[in-house]
Amino acid sequence: MGGTKIRPIELINRLREETFRLLSIPSHRDCSQINEYLIDRLSFISFDKQPVGKRNLYNIHSITPEKPILINTHVDTVPPITMKNPFNPVEKDGKIYGRGAADTKGLIAALIIALEDFKKNFPDKEIPVSVAFTVDEEQNSALGSERLVQLLDGIESVLVLEPTYGRICTRQMGAYEFVMKITVPSCHGAEFENFKNPSKEAFRIIQKIEKNLKRPVNIIKFHSGWEHYAVPEKAELLCEFKLFEDEKIESIEKSLLTLISTESIPVKIEPEDYEEFLSFKKGNLFKYISQAYKEFLEKKPEEGIMSSWTDASNFHRAGKECVVFGFGNLSDCHTDREHISLDELFSNYIVIYRLLTILSQP
Numbered sequence: 001m002g003g004t005k006i007r008p009i010e011l012i013n014r015l016r017e018e019t020f021r022l023l024s025i026p027s028h029r030d031c032s033q034i035n036e037y038l039i040d041r042l043s044f045i046s047f048d049k050q051p052v053g054k055r056n057l058y059n060i061h062s063i064t065p066e067k068p069i070l071i072n073t074h075v076d077t078v079p080p081i082t083m084k085n086p087f088n089p090v091e092k093d094g095k096i097y098g099r100g101a102a103d104t105k106g107l108i109a110a111l112i113i114a115l116e117d118f119k120k121n122f123p124d125k126e127i128p129v130s131v132a133f134t135v136d137e138e139q140n141s142a143l144g145s146e147r148l149v150q151l152l153d154g155i156e157s158v159l160v161l162e163p164t165y166g167r168i169c170t171r172q173m174g175a176y177e178f179v180m181k182i183t184v185p186s187c188h189g190a191e192f193e194n195f196k197n198p199s200k201e202a203f204r205i206i207q208k209i210e211k212n213l214k215r216p217v218n219i220i221k222f223h224s225g226w227e228h229y230a231v232p233e234k235a236e237l238l239c240e241f242k243l244f245e246d247e248k249i250e251s252i253e254k255s256l257l258t259l260i261s262t263e264s265i266p267v268k269i270e271p272e273d274y275e276e277f278l279s280f281k282k283g284n285l286f287k288y289i290s291q292a293y294k295e296f297l298e299k300k301p302e303e304g305i306m307s308s309w310t311d312a313s314n315f316h317r318a319g320k321e322c323v324v325f326g327f328g329n330l331s332d333c334h335t336d337r338e339h340i341s342l343d344e345l346f347s348n349y350i351v352i353y354r355l356l357t358i359l360s361q362p
Contacts, residue, residue: 008346011113015345016096018109023089023098028079031135035060035075038133041112044119045127050151052136052143059144061132065154069285069359070130071111071352073104073161074137074144074311083336095339102328106340107161108133110348118356128359130155137311140273145311149318157285157321159355160312163328163340166347167304168293170286170323172312174243174277176252177220180205181268182235189229198235199224201265206239212259213252217241238272242307245277275309283321292354297347325351 027034039047039060050059063070077100080086089098096106115127132151134144152158182202187195202224206217217239224235243252253271260267293301306312308330312322327344 011349012342012346014113015109015349016091016342018112019096019101019106019340019345020089022105022109023096023101024087026087027075027100028077028138030055031057031075035133035135038075038108038112042115042131045115045131047131050147052147054136054141054143057135057144059132059134059148061130061148061151062127063130063132063151063155067126067128067130068154068156069128069288070132070152070155070158071161072132072134072145072148072158072311072315073107073111074134075104075108076135076138076144077103077105078138078334081334081336083338094343095341096345097337097339099338101338101340102163102326102330102344103333103338104161104163104326104328106328106345107163107326107348110345111161111352114349114352114356117353118360122357122360125360128356129159134311142309142311142314145314148311149314152315152318152320155320157283157323158312158315159285159289160310160315160322160324161326161348162306162308162310162324163326163330163333164304164306164324165329166302166325166327166344168286168289168301168323168325169304169306170280170282171245171305172278172280172310172316172324173305173307174247174275175240175309176243176249176274177238177240177272178256179268179270179272180237180239181270183233183266184231186233187231189231192231195231196265197231198233202235202237205260205263205267206237208259209241209256213241213255215241243274243277245279247277249274249276275313278313278316280312280316280322285321285323288358289323289325289351289355292351292358296350296354 025034047060086099136144182198184196221238225232306324327347
């Protein structure tokens with residue numbers, strides 16, 4: 001690689017150590033510690049800070065129009081939730097466990113080592129990409145990428161590092177999130193069979209929505225009942241379902257309103273959040289990362305659809321080419337099973353490093 005041969009075991013050890021260091025820094029509330037670590041760790045890159053106007057959070061970035069491809073990822077994670085010892089990472093069977101292992105600190109580790117090796121192997125060349133680490137991605141506000149857009153004049157393409165199972169994603173699934181409220185008469189608990197239970201009614205209506213829209217509904221939160229021996233009056237649910245290509249929000253909302261209008265009990269559906277299916281434009285970044293993937297992993301990359309919202313949404317709306325990419329298991333993220341394997345760390349490193357070398361060529 002660039003004239004300097006690195007034995008894989010040495011590289012794996014460096015990737016492991018970097019991932020352990022990043023996972024030991026909590027960043028689900030305050031991101032200043034991990035940002036300061038990154039500024040110090042990547043001292044050969046000059047970073048600026050950009051406040052985002054929330055809880056003293058700030059992005060760090062090194063952006064210039066002379067480097068029109070930006071590599072971006074978020075540094076914040078979800079809270080520990082049910083994960084025990086989330087900031088004391090452990091390795092088991094070639095997998096590193098900890099909060100943010102795949103989403104996205106393992107990807108950050110691979111980026112750090114790739115940037116470091118490029119600088120070492122090509123001391124006379126500048127890092128050929130702009131780099132930015134954003135905050136607040138795991139919140140509904142996503143202020144980090146929203147603010148970063150203000151600095152992207154001259155940036156043409158953004159590589160957003162997220163766990164995509166190694167698929168190169170130039171499309172992103174849409175989602176519709178809504179609150180459903182059901183109200184029915186209460187009664188003494190012993191007479192429950194003579195009255196409608198709002199929880200049972202909620203599940204019935206969810207099944208009705210699934211059948212009509214031909215897709216599953218995810219129940220994010222559910223609240224009903226009380227400690228008293230009575231059938232509760234209310235049920236309130238926070239739900240979501242996916243939106244597919246060419247579907248419009250207006251059409252979906254019309255279908256939901258038509259469904260609940262036929263109900264004999266009071267049902268309210270209120271939109272909470274939504275985003276339509278996105279298709280990002282393809283440009284040089286897609287070509288170069290596909291080339292990097294194929295050359296070093298010796299197989300054609302699989303294209304895919306990112307199933308979750310990402311910061312690419314804000315960059316796409318600003319007119320930038322976007323690619324969402326990273327080796328890692330998305331389904332285990334946000335759970336106590338979150339991990340990244342040594343193989344995934346290595347693959348992430350390989351693709352990023354090769355991308356840097358491609359972009360450094362005249």
